[in-house]
Amino acid sequence: MAGLTIESVSKRFGEQTAVDALSLEIEPGEFVALLGPSGCGKTTMLRMLAGFEAVSAGEIRLGERTLASRERQLPPEQRNMAMVFQSYALWPHMSVADNVGYPLKLRRLGGEAYRHQVAKALAMVELEPYAQRSPQELSGGQRQRVALARCLVTDPDVVLLDEPLANLDRHLRASMELSFRDFHRRTRATLVYVTHDQSEAMALADRIAVMRDGRLAQWATPQTLYRQPRSAWVAGFIGQGSLLNVAAGQPGVRLEEAALMRGLAEVAAERTQPLLVRPEHVTVLPDAPSRQGLQARVEGVTFRGERYELHLRLASGETLLAYHPVALGEGLQVGVILREGWCLERET
Known part of the structure; x- marks a missing residue:
């Protein structure tokens, strides 16, 4: 696996700067959260990683491969990343297995190789018994796991998650936090997880990038952010005190x-x-x-x-x-x- 490097990345929309010279070094297999209030630039950064937005300055690299710079912009399908959205985006007329296998069909993979990849992805999220059900028959948490399996079926280098628990109730969010931790432990995938919920980020991530007004306020482990915040703003945003x-x-x-x-x-x-x-x-x-x-x-x-x-x-x-x-x-x-x-x- 390759590490993900974000080097002095900025994104401007006209006169507005959404992300301002952000730099992060993400280790292979690390679970990283981009945390901050609404409008801080975290989702814009995720979209630049995915290739949905071009960078205005700086570079994004996966290992030695440049994914984005002012001169180069690889399209999303060439980055070997997968993304989980808030809405799950499952096809209601397809079974769970067909939803999971859809990215493989786009790559024209079929036969035994197709079935093996789908079964492996479903096993990673513990949904093998639900392969032939429709998404409407599943709970919100199970649908989220289908979306995760669909990401994993192509063996991506990085999984990007855009507030994936935002649409779940509090009890189900707590249950899904356990599922995410177990999922990361079993797959060791590199995860970049966007959230505005500090307790969610603290429970899940190996390291957290706290963002404010498009800039990096602090980049540290959850324990360090809680015990040794850099500023009064970070101290007020992380935990009580x-x-x-x-x-x-x-x-x-x-x-x-x-x-x-x-x-x-x-x-x-x-x-x-x-x-x-x-x-x-x-x-x-x-x-x-x-x-x-x-x-x-x-x-x-x-x-x-x-x-x-x-x-x-x-x-x-x-x-x-x-x-x-x-x-x-x-x-x-x-x-x-x-x-x-x-x-x-x-x-x-």
Whole structure:
């Protein structure tokens, strides 16, 4: 398998820049997510990978082969990539097997070779018993797997997925996340997955390219994005947390409890370093508001099943999110200890 290289790729529509000098190195067999809010350029980037849009600048390479540049634009059928859309795009008058085998018929493959490829693709998504059914007889999740099998039947180098779970309900999305992980584990295909749902990307991808306004905001593993976000914007987009200012540390440094608590106790004018505190790193002391930690007031409580979210306000006026095993009354004064925090880049 070959790696996929996106080198300084831009896409302009008239005066508007949809993708701005994006660079990524995707390893063979890697599961990569393009994540960001609507309008950030992630789907445009996927369409440039597929060959549906020409690049305005930069290069896309698969191994040593150039797929797209300002001088060269391979058509989609010559890229050996496959794409799964939100709508599944299955033919209702064809059986599941015929839907899966359709790309092979376009390549004029028939006979035993055709049947073998279709059976292998159906086995990869565990749909062999449904080969002769029509798409209308399947659930939404099963139809999604048919679309995946149709992609795999031609042995593509890269599978592109454009928000494939967006049309499913929450319960089915959770089930399909497990299916996607199992699918990737068994096939080791290179997957590029577009989504605006950060929890989906975090659950599935080996690495995530977080995009904002056409640019790459951060490119990292899910764990790194959660624990070490580069900016306040990435910190707010990935997971839950509180943004505070502290008189300690510098960007890219983790502050432990002692240094963090001292830095928060300084006067406001000295607290110029932005900092992220995740709610699991906040200890709430409901019985000791004046003896330990910082003082805070409970302003809201949200029940999340296995825990409560406490929405707190510090004496400085800053807000703080914390987890707690029991509900606390609104207006209650509590103490809080922050066990660690991550220093962010200052916004320019």
